[in-house]
Amino acid sequence: MNAMNSEGYTTADGRKIGGVMMEMKNITLRFGGVKAITDISFDIREGEIRAIIGPNGAGKSSMLNVISGFYVPQEGEVWFHGQRRAPMKPYEVAQQGIARTFQNIALFEGMSVLDNIMTGRLTLMKTGLFQQAMWWGRAQKEETAHREKVEKVIDFLEIQDIRKTPVGRLPYGLKKRVELARALAAEPKLLLLDEPMAGMNVEEKEDMCRFILDVNDEFGTTIALIEHDMGVVMDLSDRVVVMDYGKKIGDGTPDEVRNNQDVINAYLGVAHD
Amino acid sequence: MPEQLLYAMEVSLNGLMAGIMYALVALGFVLIFKASGIFNYAQGVLALFAALTLVGLQQGQVPFAHVINAIFGTDLHHFGWQLPGLVAIALTALVMVGLAILIERLILKHLVNQAPIILFMATIGLAYFLEGLGDVMWGADIKKLDVGLPQGISEMIDTFTFNLFGYGFFIDRLDIVAAVVATALVAALTAFSQYTKYGRALRAVADDHQAALSVGISLRFVWVLVWSIAGFVALVAGIMWGSKSGVQFSLSLIALKALPVLMLGGFTSIPGAIVGGLIIGMGEKLFEFFAGPMIGGATENWFAYVLALVFLVFRPQGLFGERIIERV
């Protein structure tokens, strides 16, 4: 990796990483007496795959929830595209081009796979309520155009044969994939994935890894992901933030992080002092 | 055909027509319940309020005339215009949207994440408030509603059935219109919910709030939307009922019949609300016809509840409701 500067850097495999897209500054988040996040700062750059790792309960999901507006931190600032972001509702964050998946999968169980993925495009549909009622034809034309985009996502993630299936009937691994499809359908600038591979078998994990790399490569989507499995993280990510007990204990390339003594201690379960 | 059977057929038909009214009110309940988990006690009063507003606007009544006159010693009552039925209906629909926005701003917004019982209590409060507001705005007298819907017995059906069976069915033309309008309304709602982005947003919110937020849906917007639709459905119910029996307080009581309909059809099922409404409407008329004379009549007051209770024992989730199996 070349020296990092405000212009970005080039990865070992030759991908160009741009300037800072999102910057978290001194974030602190408390739930009553519990400090889920303590004074953490880090940034996410255009085009990069950024991982957040750490043991259970470290505050990784909480951090993702802060980025996506589900949690509001008591202290700290969130900067997006060089501007300080005012506190936002999750739906407003989504409208800014930030899509996400959840650790415990949040899909519309009663709707078909296709309908689920179509909801991902809601922020991109422009026809207003009144227009929709008055000009049914025009609204249907828009619907068709979006449907075509959704079919591309479906092909991309190889879920053609389940497109009409109600999501509630799908096995866990496929649900995870549909959730990714819904997020991708929004054509996000920033994609947040909370343990996209948790609970999957080896084959499913390999597929998911491939999809994540392809999304980043083909669409240039910036990705921040949480993952438990160190091996997977090392393969996927350009830079890694390591959290433990709500604090940041490491930040750098996979190699840097792997050789960081604090990180090794956290992962080996060395007693905290 | 035997006379008795023909009577029964006529009675069932009339019952079906009454059932449409129940179904319409139950439909309003289901829409709001699905989207927000709120059991909206005020749905019946919404229908009353819509009908009162419709009459008031159509007749050019001055709203709050009593209050204004009492304070300023004036003698206002009418503006002196008479609006065409369709114009008055469109204006009333706008008022219902305005009401939905107010309900969201003043009540729902402040009760996000509260327990369902609290929201339920809030709608009880809303019901009494709207009832009073309707009175103060438009006066408490019984009003005649005429938006130009056909009235009276359908001679065509009378003659047709007379030629066929030698016995003419008496079916109110208004009931036929109600059936057609209700069918069209349900078809339109279905198309809206299945094929438009707003419908999809609505279904998404009904399914999972968290997931809906993550795809950029504003819950507050959806609540306004769903209360507007419920208000519109209430308006349709108010028009049908009001044209038939006049606009008066008892209109809000059809909501009480919607409860057994919901037990039958399931609280979250739109087809359930329709089928449940028809079954109750037809069931109570038939029961009154066959069993009423034997047990002293007036069975229509309680039959729906007993039917619903019996039904609850055997199928607690309703006809179309999803069975909830507790995860252990």
Ligand SMILES: Nc1ncnc2c1ncn2[C@@H]1O[C@H](COP(=O)(O)OP(=O)(O)O)[C@@H](O)[C@H]1O
């Ligand atoms: N909504 C919440 N309410 C209360 N405590 C929470 C909530 N979300 C997370 N926490 C707490 O914050 C800490 C970090 O949790 P989390 O962010 O889920 O960790 P991770 O994703 O790294 O496993 C835990 O102690 C957890 O109990």
Ligand SMILES: [Mg+2]
């Ligand atoms: Mg987590």
